[in-house]
Amino acid sequence: MSVEIERKFLVTGEGWRQADAQRYCQGYLSRDPARTVRVRQVGTKAWLTIKGRSVGATRAEFEYEIPLADAEQLLKLCDGPLVEKWRHRVEAGGGLCWEVDEFLGDNAGLVVAEIELPDEAQAFERPAWLGAEVTEDPRYFNSNLAAHPFRHW
């Protein structure tokens, strides 16, 4: 188990677009916020990730790498449509990194930026393209974007 401390923001500018990006495809075997179970495929690798309920920006997380062939079958078992996105990695200084998620499909038009922090009090620089914080807004949980995609908001 690890504990994930993550803050999430809307994105207002384009300054992140030059960063390297990878295509993500993910779905949920459980979207229950107390115990989400996610299947994620990135290129030729795949993971199964279980997360507990968020308490502020902190959440218990368990992650296991799984065979790609299993992930392809498990994605078909998932509840609701899959979430697809480009993830751009932007250096945040001080060893931190912004993950800017540009959603596709039914979530096209939504761009959010996440930063993982060593502890909740950790300070970080805010780039010019950073918008409002949505860390605790459940509409932006990836598990919610599967069931209630951005285009229907």
Place this chain on the structure above:
Amino acid sequence: MSVEIERKFLVTGEGWRQADAQRYCQGYLSRDPARTVRVRQVGTKAWLTIKGRSVGATRAEFEYEIPLADAEQLLKLCDGPLVEKWRHRVEAGGGLCWEVDEFLGDNAGLVVAEIELPDEAQAFERPAWLGAEVTEDPRYFNSNLAAHPFRHW
């Protein structure tokens, strides 16, 4: 992925009691019959198992061994009470094996026997203690026994 072909029966006698037994503790991160996610601890080992919907006696199954310390945390995240049982392994001849589950706690009094088959048409001997078949009765799904234990039937 593997495909599990399993038939399940009630147990009426005691002839299975002399067999070796191991204590199982398991809970569910998802009890949705289309995508159950089970955490199982047996002694010092633990697994995460995902199963799709049953079609007759056949069901897609994905199983991953996980660290015991993770399992102990994941069992606390589970939905509903845990299912605890002794599993007795009884030779069934022809390389097959009966798994006789003697439930504990809120499911005490329930004993069921399962046999895993290489294909649905495979013949097998029926021991004297074997009762009625309940393969397709959802009340006997382990995932259901967590939410609706035998003592409340």
